Amino acid sequence: MLLERIFTTDFFFSVLRITAPILFATLGAVIGEKAGISNIGLEGIMMISALFGSLTAYWSGSWAMGVLLALLIGILVSLLMGFFSFNLKTDIILTGVAVNMIGSGGTLFLVKVITQLTEGSAMASTTSLITKSLQTPSVNIPLLKDIPVLGGILSGHSVLTYLAFLLVFFTWVMLYRTPLGLNIRSVGENPNAAASVGVSVLRIRYIAIGFSGAMAGLGGAYMSMYYAMGWSQDMVAGRGFIALAAQAMGAGEPFGAMLAALVFGLAQALGIKVSSLGADSNLVSPIPYLVTILGLVIFALVARSRTQRRHSAAALASAAGK
């Protein structure tokens, strides 16, 4: 049976593994968007963090240092984006495009300069630097791992995978249960109103974009220190952009966006599985991107019919009132 060959325990395990980096970036997009910031630089931030994370892990001999530095680089780059966008009034989308340029070509420049690896003209990468011991470690969850199917799917992931899903909850708590979250949402909803009650809009925006960059930084660390061994050119491959779509499909809410990210993870895992069964990889690789477009369309259609229904219900109610 083809379906049995596809939907194995390993397959669902890989869905979670593939979803995690998208989820990190998605949370970054969610927090940014809540503060009214469209952070399209997530892709570039992930590339830059992935590079410096893997280099630091190599130099320090510790994966934790690598992850920490990736996180810090993510925050640093996003704060720089903030400086250009909030203080110098560069359009946030253009700032993002610039960060993505640095992420795709600039990182290659840096890796050549830093590691002196110039084999070929474009083959520089840090794949030779990251060994098994520098990967973020996998964790077996004590009781869970003994449960038959579920254990195989949920246990044995990287610490970062668990962190990604935990952060969904923490992001929700931060946005809806803390004063900071209230301020972030109010700045995104109406900056003038927020300013009028004494919220420092600039400060809140910096904090929000900093969070956004931190998430992308973790996503970058995941890419170069767990998903793949080391950094290589264009390794993020649009995950930062897919995250923007997941954010939109999840209506900007952490849990909804997590579900959307899982859909993309599923699509990508399916693609990898199908191509391992013999399908052309060039035919399978665009699936996540196509699913993104379809997902956005379906989401928009559903949202539209929902508002229409609400409007007609309101019209009926007011007609009945007369």
Add this chain to the structure above:
Amino acid sequence: MNKRQSLLFSLIRGGAAIFIALLVTTFLIFISADAPDGASFGAAVSAKLSLTGGALRQLLIGPAFRANGSISVKNLSDILASMIPIIFTGLATCVMFSANQFNLGAEGGVMLGAFTGALAAIYLDLPAGLLAVVCVLIAAASVGVMMLIPAVLKARLGVSEMVNSLMLNYVVMYLIKYLLNTYLADKSKGQIQSYPFRAGAAIPQLVDNGSKLSWGFVVALAFVVITALFMYRTRWGYAIRMIGINQDFAMYSGMKVGGIVILSQVLGGVLAGMGGSIEMLGRYTTFSWGALPGYGWTGITVAILAGNNPAFVPLAAFFMAYLNKGCNLMSTYSGVPAQLIDIIQALIFLFFAAEQFLSRYRQKLVVRNTQAELAAKATPAEGSVK
């Protein structure tokens, strides 16, 4: 501020942006230059400085002049040739950004245009001359149709054209790779490439020195004029600029916003598609692109440098092509990786697009100007009282 001063301010601002970018570039080159092993600190620094100087010379002067100081015609024609695709993507981005449509699909558009143009050049049997024109038209139309996807979804459903166009770039790339590998590749060749184009499809060269400076350059300049006239002298161009400035105002004054949103992106696609096919037919004899070419992103930089005004696109494209050539020369002769161009590009881009960059200086200019005007007005007024 009068027009002359405002132009002067833009020039100073642009100059400052480029200066800062070059300062950072110098710093990066200095870091990446190799000092001889075992040299003392002072010797290492001086060795690095001289290497940096040499690399900077390659970057800034190399594209135009040879080592002996004479003008390098070959390098300059290389630069003009590499302007062709980025003029088109620059124009495409100008049109789309003018309407406030952040469609980033010029990248995929160039590749699709190059591909459909190449297909037509291989499989259509038409007389020479006509064939090239038909190829470019087919390419333009195909990318125009591709852009309908993000455009219509934006206009009808409000789906972000930015995300959709980015996703389309990847879809287009993989689809082309699939079609090329599976159905269209010339299996007798060692690398993956299509069958050769018909001779009649080639765009004739302007200069025959291997620079691949084709008549496409003239076509590109013609389209600069056409696009500029379209944007500033026609109703549709006006409508596109208006919805970019204030979409609500445009809607309430009776413009069909949805239609204009679609028009701007389809036109952007048409221009990108033309650029792709002209680049393909003017430079190559078979199709062998296996990845997105990057012209779309450079086109965005070009559009930002040109302030979304088509008339300035050739200047901005020249600037970017010059720097790109300089980076290539630098990596050949000084060993500084050519990808430095992406960092330079991003920096110039950021400062150019920064509205508030040097705003204090601008403020001072305005104040001084107004004071001078007031003083000039006050003097004759006093005179008339007496």
